[in-house]
Amino acid sequence: MGKLKEFTSSSLFLPVVALAVLLVFNAIFVDGFLTIQMTEDGRLYGRLIDILTRSSSLVILALGMTFVIATSGIDISVGAVVAISAAVVCNLIGGRGDGVAETPMALAMLAAVGVGILCGVWNGFLVSKLKIQAVVATLILMTAGRGIAQLMTEGQIITVYYKPFAYIGGTIPGNILPTNIFIAAAMVLLVVFIMKKTSIGLFVQSVGINPTASRFAGINVTMVIFLVYAFSGFCAGVSGLIESSLIRAADANNAGLNMEMDAILAVALGGTLLSGGKFYVGGSVIGAITIQTLTTTMYALGVSADQLPVVKAIAVVIICLIQSKKAQEMFDKWKAKRAGDQGLEKAVEKA
């Protein structure tokens, strides 16, 4: 009983329950949802694997977003940075029909991730040094970023025929699972490692909760804020690789479209307050998988990709209201009033 209560009040409660509900729903209404089979060449496939594969880039974005939100900031440019990273990698490898890479793939990938970091550094500079509100600072890159991506691809969709490129978002022969699941897992492990081996987690929370006291305790607040945006850019860069590999092309208009909303939603669902402070990496990861499951479920129900934001927008507002202190106060008052009324009624009855 005590354990149950501990679980219901933990940060993982909401995302895990939401995920469970979605999975049960799917298991009942979608045929063969839970089946996982092995192909002849030794790959696992099934709807569950599908969800994991598709949620990999969102998981990565959510990791970066978690830190940003914990410092009470926001990064709405991640979708555009995904598009830029995708454009860079596809541009460098090139769209030659004979399937030859113009630049070694490893180098191209490094460059794409590097550009992602650069975007993050830019955001970090605007927010931490120039003290521009995070929304506006990242809004610049959100919009101009897509322009930059289009500039790189010259408005075309660059399709890459170089075979190994597809391995990032697909399966390397001999593996049983798609590579991007491994990438996402590696990123999660990296974050866990950083959290364990460095004190950045403590500093980020401290800055998010009370920047003044953090300064008095000797923390370099500017540096901490700068780093979280740079990291968010890094995450977006890595996501860009996956997103472009999945379609084997760079589509400047659609790569990473609406992903900023999904990432914010994943973080909020994972229990991190949008006003900053304590953050939960595990929550964000499960939150991201939950969002992807929701997306898949909605597709299964016949909702199209461009209609989906309606559902997600409502989810965001609901989570915001749940998190809102004011709403909680009002609810408590209402409860107290009701309890008072009931008490009064009882007293009257007794009399």
Added chain:
Amino acid sequence: MGKVLLEMRQIDKVFPGVRALSKVDFTLREGEIHSLMGENGAGKSTLVKVLTGVYPRDGGTVTMEGKEIFPRTPKEAQECGISTVYQEVNLCANLTVAENIFIGREPRKYGFIDWKTINHRAAELLHTLNVDIDVTKTLDHYSVAIQQMIAIARSIDVSAKILILDEPTSSLDEEETQRLFKIVRKLKDQGMGIIFISHFLEQIYDLCDRITILRNGELVGAYDVATLPKLDLIAKMVGKDVSAVRDMEVAAEKSQPSDEVFLSAEHIGATGQIFDVDLKIHKGEVLGFAGLLGSGRTETAELLFGVHPISQGEIKINGKKLDLKDPMTAMEQKIAFCPEDRKVAGIIGDLSVRENIILAMQAKDGILKHIPYKEQVKIADDCIKLLSIKVSSREQLIKNLSGGNQQKVIIARWLATQPELLILDEPTRGIDVGTKTEIQKMAVALAKKRGMSVIFISSEMDEMVRTCTKLIVMRDRRKVAELENDEISSENVMKAIAGGAA
């Protein structure tokens, strides 16, 4: 003597767990400038907030010109004729001077705001206060002093009968203060009742007619300024009889400072905050900064910790001249600082006791040198034991601790960094008596046993007398005296604050 304007009788105000005001009386007459005095937590600001409708009163009556009033919001108080001008001017910096005076009550013509009339009337109104400025410029063009006068003009225009000035002079220089006083006197002559709150004794004796003194939420008494010597006033505020103060025993077990100087500051100052302070602190010494609130105690301490840059003078640590540009530089010199406002600058509320304790140490070590969890636990447990911090577990959130225990955690945070100079700014404010004594003893013990230098700042005179081996007395953001060994007594401190003469 003028007619009674405002009468507050038997005012009670209770906050959860604290009795903030108990049966306080206060009378204000027409054409009177009345000062409300008392140390921290005496209940001044609570009384003002009850009067201006920020807090509802729990008992007693407030009558104005014979009629009982019940203001529930600052706006309702204003409608009754009670206006307040705060230290931080509550106007909008982006609006013009004229608009700040008239917003919410703009004269209109054909339904639209009549700017011509507004500007004209604002200029006229300010002219009556001897302030002749361009009223069409935005407020942020003018200094705080002018802004305050504009705020006063606004209050006058809403036909105030009572004007409350809450710490109006704390950021004004001498000339500006005199200019403000001229206006206040003019309003007094017009028959307005003025409540003046300030920590500057000189100014109160310069300006006010009567003084009401509060202590611990209770009324000490109301006096005519002319018949109340400064020394008596201070004694009444801190709650010590002057003769009793003289006899008070000085604790025997003080630390013995060594001859080695840890830090010396020569002529340090920061524009508008601190003027020309000299000090030396030896190893193993407990140095006290005495003075009333707002005298510059905290500001001086903050300069030593690099919170603000100094604009004049120099600071030497172990004989080496240093530029303390941020807290980290000071921390590298083994200086530690427990700030005055625990909630705002001390605790990280949503973090655990353990995390709060290791925070400064970790900040000093940097991001990459993560203190292993096991070590964190050990440090936290040691501190909890050493300072006997009462917690249910080291993972308890600090915001759920009592004030005294929160304070101990912050002290623990700094002790963990192994400082050579520990600055304690009001470490005993708002905490229970038992913990107060513990913290005082700890300060002495640190100096005595570890040879640490300690700067101790407190509003409570006994505390300072008991713990410090040297006292620097401050008034009006300047150092006015330095007391050592046998000179340290409440009486001498009060004399120094009162300006030598009693």
Added chain:
Amino acid sequence: MKHYLNQLVASQYFSFVVTVLLFVILYAAGIMTYKGFMRPQVFLNLFIDNAALIIVTVGITFTLLIGGIDLSVGAVLALCCMVLAYLLEFTTVPVGLAILIILLMGIGFGALQGYIITKFDLQPFIITLAGMFFCRGLTAVISRDTISITNPFYVELASTRIQLGVGFISVGAVIALLTLLIAAIVLGYTKFGRTVFAIGGNESSASLMGLPVFRTKVMVYTISGFCSALAGVAYSLIMLTGYNLHGLGMEMDAIASSVIGGTLLTGGVGFIPGTLFGVLIQGVILTFITFQGTLSAWWTKIVVGALLCVFIVMQAFITEHKSKLSSKSSMESASK
């Protein structure tokens, strides 16, 4: 000389002066490069082509003035275009009623966002970001394909040219200019407008001075919603379609216009004529790109982004140095 320069930089119209200068320089550069810029109609076209953006910018300026933001404007515009097209094509609702319906929709949606933000003390960007996604999604729910408006009256309205001697402007442009005029009057000469500025300057002061803060904040988001809907009408008069991707990224253009025109993102300072020039500058850049012929459309996004960036950095710089600059001038004026 230096003194005047300091005062100019510290003045709240500095941004406006820079903007007007920039516009003049850009336009002059246009005239030097392309003969076409000389024609008065090219200037009037700026108003015709950017009618919707002007209206949206006016709305967003209100929200920026109170220190808030509204990211939903472009999406609300798209939704309104779509509903209008749907009503005119698939129902027998008359044009006037259809327009009324979408205007009410904008008002309702804006009021809802404003209420949620103010009542529950939530960050405006997150709620309006959700609002943006909600409206975009809803637009796609109504139709995933383009709906063309063929209603004869509406088509005629769209092609109506209002002669101005040297050239002509469209109905949309007239609506935009009227919106600008009304907004300028409301902000400058009504209690509501001044309260907006006061809230942006210092919200707690505003409430201590007894101003109706809650009501005003909800009103501001309502106005923004209304302007987005009205811009939807202007937009559909140009496009004559309802489409899911109408007004994509318009929130950014509008914020950029407003900021370039001198609105401070921290609230409290803004100037309606400035926002007009903010839009016009973007229009000129667009015209440049059209005249040039080989430059592609994405350049606008980049240039607007860069421009916004420059102006924001300028704002940050001015705010930081303002205390220094203005403290000087205050001493002088006080010692008069």
